[in-house]
Amino acid sequence: MADGTELTHVGADGSARMVDVSAKAVTQRIATAQAVLSTTPEVMRLLVAGELPKGEALAVARVAGILGAKQTSSLIPLCHPLPISSAKVDFEPAESSVRIVATVKTTGVTGVEMEALTAASVAALTLYDMIKAVDRGAVIGELLVVAKSGGASGEWSREVPA
Amino acid sequence: MADGTELTHVGADGSARMVDVSAKAVTQRIATAQAVLSTTPEVMRLLVAGELPKGEALAVARVAGILGAKQTSSLIPLCHPLPISSAKVDFEPAESSVRIVATVKTTGVTGVEMEALTAASVAALTLYDMIKAVDRGAVIGELLVVAKSGGASGEWSREVPA
Amino acid sequence: MADGTELTHVGADGSARMVDVSAKAVTQRIATAQAVLSTTPEVMRLLVAGELPKGEALAVARVAGILGAKQTSSLIPLCHPLPISSAKVDFEPAESSVRIVATVKTTGVTGVEMEALTAASVAALTLYDMIKAVDRGAVIGELLVVAKSGGASGEWSREVPA
Amino acid sequence: MADGTELTHVGADGSARMVDVSAKAVTQRIATAQAVLSTTPEVMRLLVAGELPKGEALAVARVAGILGAKQTSSLIPLCHPLPISSAKVDFEPAESSVRIVATVKTTGVTGVEMEALTAASVAALTLYDMIKAVDRGAVIGELLVVAKSGGASGEWSREVPA
Amino acid sequence: MADGTELTHVGADGSARMVDVSAKAVTQRIATAQAVLSTTPEVMRLLVAGELPKGEALAVARVAGILGAKQTSSLIPLCHPLPISSAKVDFEPAESSVRIVATVKTTGVTGVEMEALTAASVAALTLYDMIKAVDRGAVIGELLVVAKSGGASGEWSREVPA
Amino acid sequence: MADGTELTHVGADGSARMVDVSAKAVTQRIATAQAVLSTTPEVMRLLVAGELPKGEALAVARVAGILGAKQTSSLIPLCHPLPISSAKVDFEPAESSVRIVATVKTTGVTGVEMEALTAASVAALTLYDMIKAVDRGAVIGELLVVAKSGGASGEWSREVPA
Numbered sequence: 014m015a016d017g018t019e020l021t022h023v024g025a026d027g028s029a030r031m032v033d034v035s036a037k038a039v040t041q042r043i044a045t046a047q048a049v050l051s052t053t054p055e056v057m058r059l060l061v062a063g064e065l066p067k068g069e070a071l072a073v074a075r076v077a078g079i080l081g082a083k084q085t086s087s088l089i090p091l092c093h094p095l096p097i098s099s100a101k102v103d104f105e106p107a108e109s110s111v112r113i114v115a116t117v118k119t120t121g122v123t124g125v126e127m128e129a130l131t132a133a134s135v136a137a138l139t140l141y142d143m144i145k146a147v148d149r150g151a152v153i154g155e156l157l158v159v160a161k162s163g164g165a166s167g168e169w170s171r172e173v174p175a
Numbered sequence: 176m177a178d179g180t181e182l183t184h185v186g187a188d189g190s191a192r193m194v195d196v197s198a199k200a201v202t203q204r205i206a207t208a209q210a211v212l213s214t215t216p217e218v219m220r221l222l223v224a225g226e227l228p229k230g231e232a233l234a235v236a237r238v239a240g241i242l243g244a245k246q247t248s249s250l251i252p253l254c255h256p257l258p259i260s261s262a263k264v265d266f267e268p269a270e271s272s273v274r275i276v277a278t279v280k281t282t283g284v285t286g287v288e289m290e291a292l293t294a295a296s297v298a299a300l301t302l303y304d305m306i307k308a309v310d311r312g313a314v315i316g317e318l319l320v321v322a323k324s325g326g327a328s329g330e331w332s333r334e335v336p337a
Numbered sequence: 338m339a340d341g342t343e344l345t346h347v348g349a350d351g352s353a354r355m356v357d358v359s360a361k362a363v364t365q366r367i368a369t370a371q372a373v374l375s376t377t378p379e380v381m382r383l384l385v386a387g388e389l390p391k392g393e394a395l396a397v398a399r400v401a402g403i404l405g406a407k408q409t410s411s412l413i414p415l416c417h418p419l420p421i422s423s424a425k426v427d428f429e430p431a432e433s434s435v436r437i438v439a440t441v442k443t444t445g446v447t448g449v450e451m452e453a454l455t456a457a458s459v460a461a462l463t464l465y466d467m468i469k470a471v472d473r474g475a476v477i478g479e480l481l482v483v484a485k486s487g488g489a490s491g492e493w494s495r496e497v498p499a
Numbered sequence: 500m501a502d503g504t505e506l507t508h509v510g511a512d513g514s515a516r517m518v519d520v521s522a523k524a525v526t527q528r529i530a531t532a533q534a535v536l537s538t539t540p541e542v543m544r545l546l547v548a549g550e551l552p553k554g555e556a557l558a559v560a561r562v563a564g565i566l567g568a569k570q571t572s573s574l575i576p577l578c579h580p581l582p583i584s585s586a587k588v589d590f591e592p593a594e595s596s597v598r599i600v601a602t603v604k605t606t607g608v609t610g611v612e613m614e615a616l617t618a619a620s621v622a623a624l625t626l627y628d629m630i631k632a633v634d635r636g637a638v639i640g641e642l643l644v645v646a647k648s649g650g651a652s653g654e655w656s657r658e659v660p661a
Numbered sequence: 662m663a664d665g666t667e668l669t670h671v672g673a674d675g676s677a678r679m680v681d682v683s684a685k686a687v688t689q690r691i692a693t694a695q696a697v698l699s700t701t702p703e704v705m706r707l708l709v710a711g712e713l714p715k716g717e718a719l720a721v722a723r724v725a726g727i728l729g730a731k732q733t734s735s736l737i738p739l740c741h742p743l744p745i746s747s748a749k750v751d752f753e754p755a756e757s758s759v760r761i762v763a764t765v766k767t768t769g770v771t772g773v774e775m776e777a778l779t780a781a782s783v784a785a786l787t788l789y790d791m792i793k794a795v796d797r798g799a800v801i802g803e804l805l806v807v808a809k810s811g812g813a814s815g816e817w818s819r820e821v822p823a
Numbered sequence: 824m825a826d827g828t829e830l831t832h833v834g835a836d837g838s839a840r841m842v843d844v845s846a847k848a849v850t851q852r853i854a855t856a857q858a859v860l861s862t863t864p865e866v867m868r869l870l871v872a873g874e875l876p877k878g879e880a881l882a883v884a885r886v887a888g889i890l891g892a893k894q895t896s897s898l899i900p901l902c903h904p905l906p907i908s909s910a911k912v913d914f915e916p917a918e919s920s921v922r923i924v925a926t927v928k929t930t931g932v933t934g935v936e937m938e939a940l941t942a943a944s945v946a947a948l949t950l951y952d953m954i955k956a957v958d959r960g961a962v963i964g965e966l967l968v969v970a971k972s973g974g975a976s977g978e979w980s981r982e983v984p985a
Contacts (some may be wrong), residue, residue, distance in 0.1 A: 020221050020232060022305040024911075029235045029305075029882065031889055033909035035851055035928050041521055059182050070182060072396035072515065073191045076576045077252050079517055080404070083572055083580060083591055086893055088246065088297050090886045094893060094906055098608065099519035101510075118521050122908065126311075127304050134296045134315075135250050137182050142251050142289050143191075145320075149288075150333055153296075154316035156201040156308075165233050171312055186425075191396065193403055195423035197442050199364055203683055228404055234677065234882035238738045241679055242890070245734055245742060248407055252400045256407060258742055260770065263672075263679035280683050284422065344545050344556060346629040348749075353559045355727055357747035359689055359766050383506050394506060397515045402575050410731055412570065412621050414563050414724045418731055418744055422588050440690065446746065450635075451628050458576050458620045458639075466575050466613050467508040469644075473612075474657055477620075478640035482631075495636055527845055558720035559837065562900045565841055568903060569896055582904055584932065585843035587834075590684070602847050668869050668880060670953040677883045706829050718830060721839045725900050736894065736945050737952050738887050774959075775952050777840050782944045782963075790899050790937050791832040793968075797936075798981055801944075802964035806955075817962055 022091045031091045037122040042163030044117055046129035047173065048137040051110040052151040056144050061106045071104050074113070074139040078102035081135030082117050082128045092127050093118045100128070102136050113137050114159070124166075126158045193253045199284040203260075204325030206279055208291035209293045209335065210299040213272040214313040218306050223268045233266050236275070236301040240264035243297030244279050244290040254289050257281045264289070264298050275299050276321070286328075287319045338489055355415045361446040365422075366487030371497065372461040375434040376431035376475040380468050385430045395428050398437070398463040402426035405459030405462045406441050406452045416451050419443045424452070426460050437461050438483070448490075450482045504603050508577045517577045523608040527584075528649030530613035534623040535660065537596040538637040540623070542630050547592045557590050560599070560625040564588035567621030568603050568614045578613050581605045586610055599623050600645070610652075612644045670739045679739045685770040689746075690811030692765055694777035695821065699758040700799040704792050708752045719752050722761070722787040726750035729783030730765050730776045740775050743767045748776070750784050755806040761785050762807070772814075774806045831903045841901045845919050847932040851908075852973030854927055856939035857899070857983065858947040861920040862961040865901050866954050871916045884949040888912035891945030892927050892938045904942045905929045910938070912946050923947050924969070932975075 024030050060070050079100045086094040098118045105112040115132035117125040137153045144151055160170035186192050222232050241262045248256040260280045267274040277294035279287040299315045306313055322332035348354050382392050403424045410418040422442045429436040437454035441449040461477045468475055484494035510516050546556050565586045572580040584604045591598040600620035603611040623639045630637055646656035672678050678770040708718050727748045734742040746766045763780035765773040785801045792799060808818035834840050844957055862870075870880050889910045896904040908928045915922040925942035927935040947963045970980035 020305050021237075021308045023232055028911075028913070029231045029885055029889075030908040031907070033928060035908035035930055059184060069191045069396045070185055072393045073184075073252055073400050075393075075515055076397050076400040077250065079515075080573070081250055082578050084246075084250065085891070088239065088243055089301050090235055090890050091301075092304055093908065096582070096607075096906070097517070098521035098579065100517040101514075103514070106496075118519060120521055121906075127300065130300055130303065130315075134300060134318075137318075138289065138292055138296060139251050139253075141292065142254055143182050145288060146183045149320060149323075149331065151319075153292075153318035155297075156296075156315035156318065157313075158311060161311075171310065190425075190427070191399055191403075193424040195442060197422035208354055231882045231885075234879045235886050237677055237879075238883050238886040242735070242738050249404070252404050255422065258420070258744070258769075259679070260683040260741065262679040263676075265676070280681060282683055283420075324493070327706075344629050345535065345632045346559075347556055352749075353555045353723055353727075353753070355745070355748040357567065357766060359746035359768055393515045394509055397508075397576055401574065405574055408570075411728070412563065412567055412574075413555050414559055414728050415625075416628055417746065420744070445744075447634050450631060451624065454624055454627065454639075458624060458642075459640075461611065462616055463575050463577075465616065466578055469506045469612060473644060473647075473655065477616075477642035480620075480623075480639035480642065481637075482635060485635075493635065493654075555720045555723075558717045559724050561717075561839055562721050562724040565839075566897070566900050582906070582931075583841070584845035584903065586841040587838075589838070604843060606845055668953050669956045670883075671880055677879045717839045718833055721832075729898055732894075732898065734897075735892055737949050738883055739867065739949075740952055773949065774955060778948055778951065778963075782948065782966075784945060785966075786937065786940055787899050787901075789901055789940065791830050793936060796833045797968060797971075798978065799967075801940075801966035804889065804912055804944075804947075804963035804966065805961075806959060809959075817959065 022041045024152045029091060034093055034122045039120060039122055040163045041120050042124050044125040044129040044161040045159040046115050046133045047159050048133040048153055048156040049110055050137050050140050050151060050153050052144060052148045054109045056148045057106060057109055074136040075102045077139040078115055078136030082132035085131040088131060089127055093123050095121045095123060095125060097128060100132060102132055110124050115137040124161055124164050126161055130156065179299060191253060196255055196284045201282060201284055203282050204286050206287040206291040206323040207321040208277050208295045209318050209321050210274055210295040210315055210318040212299050212302050212313060212315050214306060214310045216271045218310045219268060219271055232305050236298040237264045239301040240277055240294040240298030244294035247290045247293045250293060251289055255285050257283045257285060257287060259290060262294060264294055275291045286323055288323055292320065327336045345381045348471050353415060358446045363444060363446055364487045365444050366448050367375055368449040368485040369483040370439050371455045372437045372457040372480040373434055373473060374461050374464050374477050374479055376468060376472045380435045380472045381430060381433055392395060394467050398460040401463040402439055402456040402460030406456040409452045409455040412455060413451055417447050418445060419445050419449060421466040424456060426456055448485055448488050450485055454480065454482065510573040515577060519609045520579055525606060526649045527606050528610050530611040530647040531645040532601050532619045533645050534599045534619040534639055534642040535596055536623050536626050536637060536639050538630060538634045540595045542594055542634045543592060556629050560622040561588045563625040564601055564618040564622030568618040571614045571617045573615055575613055575616060579609050581607045581609060581611060583614060586618060588618055610647055610650050612647055616642065616644065667764040668787045677739060682741055682770045687768060687770055688811045689768050690772050692764050692773040692777040692809040693807040694781045695807050696781040696801055697758055698785050698788050698799060698801050700792060700796045702757045704796045705754060705757055718791050722784040723750045725787040726763055726780040726784030730780040733779040735751045736779060737775055741771050743769045743771060743773060745776060748780060750780055770810050772809055774809055778804065779804065839901060844932045846902055849930060849932055850973045851930050852934050854935040854939040854971040855969040856925050856941040856943045857969050858923045858963055858966040859920055860947050860950050860961060862954060862958045863920045864956045867916060867919055880953050884946040885906050885912045887949040888925055888942040888946030892942040895938045895941040898941060899937055903933050905931045905933060905935060907938060909940060912942055934971055934974050936971055940966065940968065
C-alpha cells in the first residue's frame, strides 16, 4: 500500500494514467466485495419467496454481476484488463434487505478488487431495476471490499458493518 | 407505480423478461441519482486539492460515469436501450467524503433512473480505483435515485439522508 | 421482399454496405425465432429437473439471449441499431432436446428478425456451454425465423419442422 | 469430461457460477466448429458467383465471425475470457447451402470450443442477414463442435453428418 | 455554429458534460468524412491488385469502418447515441495511397460527423494493421469532415486538399 | 518484417485471417504513436488556457484514448487481444495544433502498435468532437507509429515530420 501522500493513477503533473504493472509478479489473486440493497419486507418476499417459483430474479442479478465483472476494464478507465479465472455472486437475504457477495479470482499481475466491486454493484443495480416499480426508494449501500489476497500486499480483510 | 404485489420484470411463471414498453408514450424524462464515497480527509485532499493541479482525478471519474450511463442497457439485462439526450456528473466534496450526483435525460418511452444510477456508481467505482492504494477501506454508499420526472408516474423526489 | 436477383446489402460493384433505411416508415414490428439444442435425456434431466432446484441453468441462458438481442447490431456488421421495446426467451424442453423461442419487438424502421435470431442462438450457445462437459456432442439446429409482422412485407410465418 | 451426473457451471445449491479454472494448466488448445446455412440454389449463386465480383458477402461474414470469436466471453455468461492466438473462418459452398468452418487457437487454461462455435454462428447469422430479403426461410443448422485438442481431455473429433 | 468563444462540451466551471440535445429537432442528417493512408506503390499493389483475388483486404477494412461507426458513442465520451440509418465506406486507391471515404446517415437530433470520422479512421487503422508487417512507416492523414447536411447549421462542405 | 511480397493477414487464397501467433515468444513490448490535430489559435486557447480552469477538455480526450486502447481488438478485426500493462496519452499543445502522443506496453506475443495508434486516434477524435462547434474544419493528420520495441523485430523508431 502506498504511503498516502500520492494517488498512484495520477502522474507528477496531475495527469491520469494507467499504472505500469509490467514489472509485477504473476500470482493467484482473490478479492471479495459486497453491496447491500435495502428495500421493504414485501419486496424481499417477492424477490426470494414462493411467488417466484424459479427464483429467477436472483439468477438474473447473478448473471449480470458475473458479466459485469468481465466488463470491469471497459468501465473503469485506468483498470487493467485481467484474465478472470473464476467469478461467483451470492445473495444473503434478510428481512428487508439482501446482501450481495461477489468473489473473483485471477492469475495475473494486479488484484481483482475492482472486478469484485463491479460484480457486486451491477448485481445490486439489476435487483433495483427489477424492484423499482414497487419500491423506487430502495437504496444500495455498503459497497466495499471485504477481503483480498495475493500480490505484494498479501492478505487483507475487514470487519463488515453489521 | 405498481401496487407492490408483483415484480414487473418477472412473468406469471417466474421467468425473467424485458417488459414490453411498445405502448408507452414518448416523453421527455429526467432522473437524478447519487452515490457517496466515504474515505479519509487525507485522501479527499489528494482528490480535490492543489496537489493535483489539473483536478484530473475527478475528470476521469466524470467521463467514466457518462460513458457508463451509455452502457446501461448492456449491463442491466432487462433494461431497455434508450437514446440519452444529455448526461452530467457532478461532485460535491466534503471533509472525508464526496457526493457524486448524476443527471440523465432522454426523450423516450422509459425512465432513465437506471442510467443515472449506473453513471453514479461507475463514477464512484472509478474514484475508488484511484484511491484504493491509499485507502483500501473506502466505502460507497447511499446509491439511490434522488428525483425523476416524465412518464406516467410524473414528478418524484426524495429527501436525501444528510 | 426483393425479387431474388440481388442481395440488398451489396452494392452494384459488389461492395458491402449498410442499407439506407432512412425513408422507411416507423411501425411496430415483431419477430419470433427459434433454435433447437439436441442432447441426451440425461442432460435434459440435469437442465430442467429437480437436481437444479432453482432452474438456474435455463435462467442463465434466458438472460444471455436477452442481452444478446441488444448486441445484435454490434455483432452483425450490416444490421441497423434498433430501440428494442421488449424481448423474451422461452424454453420448451422435450425428452432429449430443448426448443428455444425468442420474441423481440421494436417500434422502428427495420424488422427485428436478426435480434430474435441472435437471442435464440446466444441462448442456445449458453446452454451448450453449460452442458459441454457432460455432452460435448450436443448439436444446435433449426435456427430459423418462425414469424414476423410489421413493416412493408406485413405478416409472415412458417411451418416449423416437427 | 465429467461423469454426466452434474453440470459443472451450477453449484451444489443450483446457482450458476463461472467455474474456477485457476488450477488448470496453460496449454495450446485448438477447436473447430461448424454451421450450415441452407438456402436456395439461386441465393447460393448470388453469394459466391460472378455477380458479386469481389466476393464481399463472404468476406463480411468472415470478419463478423472472427470479431464474434473475440466477443465470446461477453456473450456467454459463464465463459472465461481467453487470449485468442488465431482465428479463421472458411466457407464450403454447395448447391443450395454453405458450410461455415471456424477454427480458433489459444494458449490458455480453458478450451476454445465456445469461441469456435460463436464464430461459426455469428458468420452464419451475418450471411442470413444479407440474404433474408431474398430468402427469409433460410435455416441455420448443424452448429456443432467438429474437433478439439489440448487440455486434460486431449484430442476429440466427431463424424460430421453428411 | 457557436461564436467561437466557448466549447459547447464544457460547462461554465470547466467540467465536461454531454450537451443537452433534448430540444433539437429530429431531421435527416448526413455526413461524409475521409482519411488518407499513405504507403508505398508495392503495398498498394498488394492491397488492391490481382495478388489478392478476392480483394478481401479492402472488404475487411470496410466492415471494420461500418462497425466502428456504430461504436462511436461508446468511444467518444461526450457523443450522443444515434440510430444510424445507413453507413458506407468506399476506397479510392491511388499510386501510393488510398483515400477512405465514409458516409453516414441518421434521422435524429444530432449530426453524424463523429460517426463518419470514426468509420474513416477505424477503416484506415484496419488497413494499417494489415500492411504494417510490410510498411511499418505508413501514415494516416487528412482525417477530416468533407461535407454535412441537415440540422440547424444546414449544408456545409469543404475543399479537400489534393 | 516480412519481405514485402505478401500481406500477413491474407491467406494464399486471398481470404482474411487472424494471424497465428501461438508460437511467438512472450516478451515486453512498447509502442508509441501520435496524431496531430490542426485547428486555430483561438481554439487552442480554449482547449488549454485559463478559460478552462480544470483543463478538463484534455482530460476527457486522455481518458477516451486510454479506454480506446483497451478496445483495439474489438475494433480492428484481425488484431489479437492483449493484456495491456500500461497506457498513457500526453498532449503537446502548439500555437494552432496539438500533438497527441500515446504509449502502450504489454507483456505478450504481439506488438502494441495498433493499441497506441487507436489510443492516439480516439483521443484526437474526442478533441475534434469538443471543438467541432467552433472549428468544424479542424483536421487530424500525421497519425503514425513513432517507435516500437520488443519482439522479433527489436527496436524501431522514425523521424517525426516537424
